[in-house]
Amino acid sequence: AISYRRRPTTSRRRRLPPGSSGFPIIGETLHLFLPSTDFDLIPFLKSRLRRYGPVFTTNLFGKQIAVSADSELNHFLLHRDQPLIETWHTDTSAGLFGDVDINLASVHKYVRFATLRSFGVQELRERRLPEMERRVHVALRDWSERGSVEVKYATATMVLNYGAKLVFGYDPQHYSKKKLVDLYSSITKSLISIPLKIPGTTHYKCLKEKEKAVKLIRKEFRKRQASFFSTKERSKGDDLLDHAIRELNDGEKPYSLSLTEDFIVNFIFALNFVSHDTIANIMTLAVKLIEDHPLVLEELVAEHEAILKARESSSVGISWDEYKSMTFTLQVINETLRLGNLGPGILRRAVQDIHTNRYTIPEGCGILIAISAMHLNPDTYKDPLTFNPWRWSRVSPSDRMYKDLMPFGWGMKQCAGSEYARLFVATFLHVLVTKYTWKRIKGGNLRRNPLLIFDQGLHVKFNEKEITQQPPSN
Ligand code: HEM
Numbered sequence: 001a002i003s004y005r006r007r008p009t010t011s012r013r014r015r016l017p018p019g020s021s022g023f024p025i026i027g028e029t030l031h032l033f034l035p036s037t038d039f040d041l042i043p044f045l046k047s048r049l050r051r052y053g054p055v056f057t058t059n060l061f062g063k064q065i066a067v068s069a070d071s072e073l074n075h076f077l078l079h080r081d082q083p084l085i086e087t088w089h090t091d092t093s094a095g096l097f098g099d100v101d102i103n104l105a106s107v108h109k110y111v112r113f114a115t116l117r118s119f120g121v122q123e124l125r126e127r128r129l130p131e132m133e134r135r136v137h138v139a140l141r142d143w144s145e146r147g148s149v150e151v152k153y154a155t156a157t158m159v160l161n162y163g164a165k166l167v168f169g170y171d172p173q174h175y176s177k178k179k180l181v182d183l184y185s186s187i188t189k190s191l192i193s194i195p196l197k198i199p200g201t202t203h204y205k206c207l208k209e210k211e212k213a214v215k216l217i218r219k220e221f222r223k224r225q226a227s228f229f230s231t232k233e234r235s236k237g238d239d240l241l242d243h244a245i246r247e248l249n250d251g252e253k254p255y256s257l258s259l260t261e262d263f264i265v266n267f268i269f270a271l272n273f274v275s276h277d278t279i280a281n282i283m284t285l286a287v288k289l290i291e292d293h294p295l296v297l298e299e300l301v302a303e304h305e306a307i308l309k310a311r312e313s314s315s316v317g318i319s320w321d322e323y324k325s326m327t328f329t330l331q332v333i334n335e336t337l338r339l340g341n342l343g344p345g346i347l348r349r350a351v352q353d354i355h356t357n358r359y360t361i362p363e364g365c366g367i368l369i370a371i372s373a374m375h376l377n378p379d380t381y382k383d384p385l386t387f388n389p390w391r392w393s394r395v396s397p398s399d400r401m402y403k404d405l406m407p408f409g410w411g412m413k414q415c416a417g418s419e420y421a422r423l424f425v426a427t428f429l430h431v432l433v434t435k436y437t438w439k440r441i442k443g444g445n446l447r448r449n450p451l452l453i454f455d456q457g458l459h460v461k462f463n464e465k466e467i468t469q470q471p472p473s474n
Pocket residue numbers: 087102108111112115119274275276278279282342346347406407408409410412413414415416417418420421
């Protein structure tokens with residue numbers, strides 16, 4: 001077992017984890033871009049873990065990084081968080097999202113609080129479900145009327161339009177210029193790109209798209225700010241922006257944070273991004289995986305038809321209790337999240353020397369908490385590359401399988417949108433399997449660059465199910 005100390009033992013003074021640093025400056029960065037086969041770990045992680053064991057050092061993007069696939073160490077680090085470690089970004093994502101410094105305690109608390117106020121369990125339970133389900137119905141009906149649909153783009157549109165509505169009242173019909181989803185789609189493409197602000201580079205184009213998205217959000221901010229002062233009546237609006245504007249103008253300083261226009265606009269920009277791309281990826285993966293596993297589809301259909309059958313005729317849509325009773329669906333979602341691994345892991349930086357009984361991770365060193373490697377560890381998950389939702393039946397929260405499943409992170413900074421994400425995917429699957437069938441037309445091949453992408457997209461034909469006439473009962 002690993003143990004932790006405040007100071008290094010003299011015999012093991014500052015022993016770094018094993019590893020290699022590659023070429024000067026670029027280090028081993030290029031290895032990151034060697035693609036994986038399907039769901040497997042990227043070859044770079046796989047080969048280094050085999051060579052050095054679960055904790056090793058490398059040099060990526062010109063920075064020294066300790067990579068940990070060690071369950072115990074990762075739980076410890078995420079549990080302790082500050083003052084031991086802090087959130088960290090690559091220069092590329094810092095350029096994009098850096099205006100919101102999540103390491104400041106006041107910023108972190110406000111971001112969490114404001115996200116949960118719009119997307120937390122209480123809101124989901126009391127208000128969000130009917131509208132969420134309605135939007136899924138409308139989207140699927142629309143897709144079924146088309147020849148073929150690219151699922152990632154289609155789900156991203158559905159999820160972003162709903163999320164952005166909750167955040168700043170976005171309605172795509174009111175915007176004639178480029179749609180928000182298209183701006184964000186181009187940003188996704190360059191999340192891992194070399195951060196050169198030179199015209200023509202991917203990163204440069206991406207920053208330009210960010211400016212357009214920010215402009216659109218800022219325009220809405222200023223419109224509401226003006227009406228806050230011009231109308232005598234207090235706005236009763238309650239999207240995230242309405243709350244922020246009231247807090248700003250009332251000088252409330254939530255969590256001692258002085259809100260500013262720039263902070264609010266940039267926070268909304270970042271939240272729109274994290275709240276849709278992730279969910280759209282998981283929905284797309286689920287569509288692919290379920291089609292590839294007919295027994296999974298069969299059990300899903302059975303679960304959801306049973307829900308419809310048991311439902312009182314007066315209720316119109318999914319209830320919270322029904323969602324919580326979707327045992328198999330939640331297993332399918334867990335398994336999709338485990339295999340899906342949208343990125344290699346979570347980035348942190350050591351704020352002070354971290355001594356374990358084996359190594360020291362030095363102050364300033366980046367830390368990649370390699371969640372993807374934990375999710376595909378054969379010692380924890382038998383046949384880790386197999387999509388097997390049944391592996392989650394009868395797993396209790398104290399089991400290692402359960403503890404090591406951390407697609408949403410773990411500890412103090414665990415994802416504030418995790419329940420919203422699960423609920424959205426469950427609602428989508430409910431409507432999909434009860435009312436539609438689907439067939440892949442083309443695409444569906446995965447690659448990690450090292451973030452998960454569908455090379456040619458996933459093109460699917462959706463068809464509405466023929467409703468079989470029930471014989472009249474006597
Ligand atoms: C499948 C979907 C999602 C995945 C896999 C995911 C993953 C993650 C992960 C791994 C973290 C932790 C990062 C860290 O520890 O540094 C995180 C944090 C966060 N996520 Fe998500 N996320 C998802 C959906 C969402 C959604 C839908 C929202 C908003 C509605 C959201 C909002 C946030 C926020 C605000 C944080 C920061 C929390 C904090 O620092 O306290 N995420 N997410």
